[in-house]
Amino acid sequence: MNYTKQDVHNRIKKILYGLTGITLSDNKDVMISNRTDKLFRNTGYVGDIMDLLDIVESGRQYVTEFINTFTTNKTHFFRETFHFKDLKDRVLPEFIKNNKTIHMYCSASSTGEEPYSMAMTVLEANKEYNGRINASIIASDIDTNVLEYAANGIYKYSKSSKEFPEWIKPQQYFKRRIQKNLVGEEVLIKVNDDLKKMITFQVMNLSDNNYPFKKEEFDVIFCRNVLIYFSTEDQNKILKKLFNHLKVGGTLYLGHSENPQDLISYCKRIGQNIFIKEKEIF
Ligand SMILES: C[S@@+](CC[C@H](N)C(=O)[O-])C[C@H]1O[C@@H](n2cnc3c(N)ncnc32)[C@H](O)[C@@H]1O
Structure with a gap:
């Protein structure tokens, strides 16, 4: 050696x-x-x-x-809850008013808690604002294990979990099952089909030169807690590619210690790491 x-x-x-x-x-x-x-x-x-x-x-x-x-895959349901509240109360009512499908992209979905939280938020907004809109959510990650876990949609649930905000009733979105194991028993929750059918999981590398989406395909992009693993130069490259697939007027949600870097003059910050695309990059 x-x-x-x-x-x-x-x-x-x-x-x-x-x-x-x-x-x-x-x-x-x-x-x-x-x-x-x-x-x-x-x-x-x-x-x-x-x-x-x-x-x-x-x-x-x-x-x-x-x-x-x-890869580091730490995540949980409704992480940085204020983003989902903004989606429910600011973004979705406009789609509900116009009865329009919303197209969303979750760019580092890990084990799936984030895209399922997006899907739950759509169903909650439909209830709250009397809507019936559909959502299409593409969720991608580079890690094939976490994608498999996400597509399976079964999670451990602990009673002390503070993951769900008060405006979500998890029992409406999951089936509960008690499973015995070596140390006792644990509660498992299984995502219901209404959430599953909104989401397409796919493998994707954010470092690829091109992404398999149309220009301005998405109304909303979640890119949270993944840019931190890249150099500033590479963060800029990723953000520019993502931005190309976001509609003007669409919303970009970033993680708590991430920022839009060079894109700052092309978007407007309207809240805690919430950015609206104002114009195209030429
Ligand atoms: C810490 S998790 C964040 C999960 C979720 N977005 C959240 O905020 O809770 C980071 C995820 O980014 C994924 N990731 C890392 N590098 C990537 C790349 N080049 N392309 C796509 N996904 C990547 C990892 O596999 C991991 O699941």
Whole structure:
């Protein structure tokens, strides 16, 4: 073994950047070591880490496992609830008034809690504002494991969970099931079909040169808590591509520590990380 731990980490960072655009900062050594162990478990590979990285880099095998191992997927239902409240009370009433389908994109959907929260918000707005509008939600992520989990739509539910705002009654959107396990029992909740049928899950890499959508296809884009994993330069590239698929007048929701970077003069900030597209970028 003619290499150091740092050599391994540097190589992992380089491969990860090449495959996903994710930039891991220098203080991520513990995380990289833990995920390296996980990579061995996920691939079942027995041997030297540098040989395993050779295989990943050649693209022959284990690329998906590598990407799935190194993404961070933390999420929960109605995260940053004020975005869903804004969607319900500002954006959706206009669509309900005009009886128009709303087209939304969730660009880093992880295990699905975010797009299902968007779908619940549409159904709540229909109730509150006497509407019957449909929504089409495209939800994508680079990690195939989380997409599979999301499409399955089964989640653990804890009574102490503060995930749902007071204007959502989870029992209307989920079926409950008690499951026994080794330490006792846990409550599982399964998303109902009304929510599921609004959402299309698909694999997509935000670092791809082009996105498979039409110009100005979406009325709303959620791009939350994913830009933080990219360099400022790459954040700008992603935001410009996303912006191209957002209608003028459409809404972009970003995560709590993200901002529209170079696009700031093309949009208007109307709330906590809520931006309305004002004009095209020429
Ligand atoms: C921390 S989660 C955020 C989930 C959700 N948007 C939220 O705010 O709760 C970040 C997600 O971004 C995804 N991701 C990372 N790099 C990506 C890329 N290049 N393209 C698409 N998704 C990516 C990860 O797989 C992960 O599921």
